Amino acid sequence: MTTMTKAAVFGTGSWGTTFAMILAEAGNETTLWGRRPELVEAIDRTHTNLDYLPGVALPASLRATTDPAEALRGADFVVLAVPSQTLRANLAAWREHIPPDAVLVSLMKGIELGTTKRMSEVIREVANVPEERVAVVSGPNLAKEIAQRQPAAAVVACTDEAVAERLQKACHLPPWFRPYTNHDVVGVELGGAVKNVIALAVGVSAGMGMGDNVGAMLMTRGLAEISRLGAALGADPHTFAGLAGMGDLVATCTSPLSRNRTFGERLGRGMTLEEVVAATKQTAEGVKSCESVLELARKHDVEMPITEVVVGVVHDGMSPSEAGMLLMSRSPKPERYGV
Ligand SMILES: NC(=O)C1=CN([C@@H]2O[C@H](COP(=O)(O)OP(=O)(O)OC[C@H]3O[C@@H](n4cnc5c(N)ncnc54)[C@H](O)[C@@H]3O)[C@@H](O)[C@H]2O)C=CC1
Numbered sequence: 195m196t197t198m199t200k201a202a203v204f205g206t207g208s209w210g211t212t213f214a215m216i217l218a219e220a221g222n223e224t225t226l227w228g229r230r231p232e233l234v235e236a237i238d239r240t241h242t243n244l245d246y247l248p249g250v251a252l253p254a255s256l257r258a259t260t261d262p263a264e265a266l267r268g269a270d271f272v273v274l275a276v277p278s279q280t281l282r283a284n285l286a287a288w289r290e291h292i293p294p295d296a297v298l299v300s301l302m303k304g305i306e307l308g309t310t311k312r313m314s315e316v317i318r319e320v321a322n323v324p325e326e327r328v329a330v331v332s333g334p335n336l337a338k339e340i341a342q343r344q345p346a347a348a349v350v351a352c353t354d355e356a357v358a359e360r361l362q363k364a365c366h367l368p369p370w371f372r373p374y375t376n377h378d379v380v381g382v383e384l385g386g387a388v389k390n391v392i393a394l395a396v397g398v399s400a401g402m403g404m405g406d407n408v409g410a411m412l413m414t415r416g417l418a419e420i421s422r423l424g425a426a427l428g429a430d431p432h433t434f435a436g437l438a439g440m441g442d443l444v445a446t447c448t449s450p451l452s453r454n455r456t457f458g459e460r461l462g463r464g465m466t467l468e469e470v471v472a473a474t475k476q477t478a479e480g481v482k483s484c485e486s487v488l489e490l491a492r493k494h495d496v497e498m499p500i501t502e503v504v505v506g507v508v509h510d511g512m513s514p515s516e517a518g519m520l521l522m523s524r525s526p527k528p529e530r531y532g533v
């Protein structure tokens with residue numbers, strides 16, 4: 195007799211809820227953990243998440259709870275979808291209930307402020323687990339499209355190929371969700387975190403009224419920045435041509451659904467930072483992670499000019515036109531990729 199795979203998903207935001215839908219429909223016994231009792235109760239009873247996914251019918255088999263111990267009981271996969279900057283504190287509160295052999299899965303796309311750690315590093319440190327028990331899911335996965343059952347592909351990364359394949363199997367749901375495996379955890383995570391910073395830049399340019407040449411320039415040179423940082427941190431350069439690199443960069447930088455692009459667009463249109471923050475109801479990871487990405491780049495002596503001006507515009511009062519001027523006035527150089 196085969197027993198059902200059990201998954202606990204932490205975070206009832208748009209991506210946590212959508213990924214929990216996929217896991218539940220793929221046949222895993224899935225429980226969603228959330229902070230707010232009213233929302234959790236509504237998900238559990240009415241199978242809807244009106245706050246984050248209005249109009250979407252969640253699978254009847256998907257359970258929800260505010261009790262981490264209940265969600266984690268017997269879990270094979272512990273999927274983490276909270277904001278990157280709160281993960282450390284969240285996980286510290288949950289770790290005592292995590293089953294000893296469970297695989298911890300990060301859906302998050304950020305770099306921790308202060309430590310410059312990737313989410314898989316934070317998970318390993320706080321939950322005290324080896325790298326073979328930590329996996330990352332990333333790629334062009336705008337949650338709202340997937341929740342409406344549009345097809346999407348993703349990358350499931352783990353240094354242990356067998357673990358990646360196990361997770362791939364658990365979330366493979368034809369014709370809706372197609373996960374590929376990859377062993378390059380560093381590259382997959384960097385692609386996901388840094389594309390948010392580049393999406394802020396593309397958004398600012400669009401908000402200023404710039405056209406597609408500017409967007410394409412920022413995306414392409416942004417990919418060069420991601421690749422340079424990846425090379426310095428030991429990532430596989432091929433990862434950045436894949437779904438978690440180029441794929442996610444294009445989806446996020448071009449989609450009106452992207453919170454990061456939209457945040458940038460509002461700044462580019464002349465709204466103040468306070469106004470944009472007040473108008474942004476969901477997690478736009480690049481807003482905080484641009485600072486930790488830049489710090490990481492400086493630690494490793496990597497030049498990231500787009501990231502620098504994003505930090506300037508978002509945090510240091512630089513005007514969007516000053517940012518554009520700075521980028522375009524850099525000394526001319528040959529186009530070389532990954533250096
Ligand atoms: N929405 C999307 O399309 C995708 C998002 N991601 C990543 O997934 C992660 C989560 O994003 P979303 O679900 O979109 O965010 P969201 O903003 O929709 O939801 C965040 C969730 O975290 C909870 N939360 C906020 N502060 C918390 C705290 N202090 N402690 C515990 N829970 C807290 C919120 O209540 C909410 O349930 C982010 O790192 C994001 O970059 C990745 C792929 C796609």
Ligand SMILES: O=C(CO)COP(=O)(O)O
Nearest residue numbers: 333334335336452453454
């Ligand atoms: O990561 C995402 C798509 O893959 C979502 O991007 P935003 O966080 O900018 O909405």
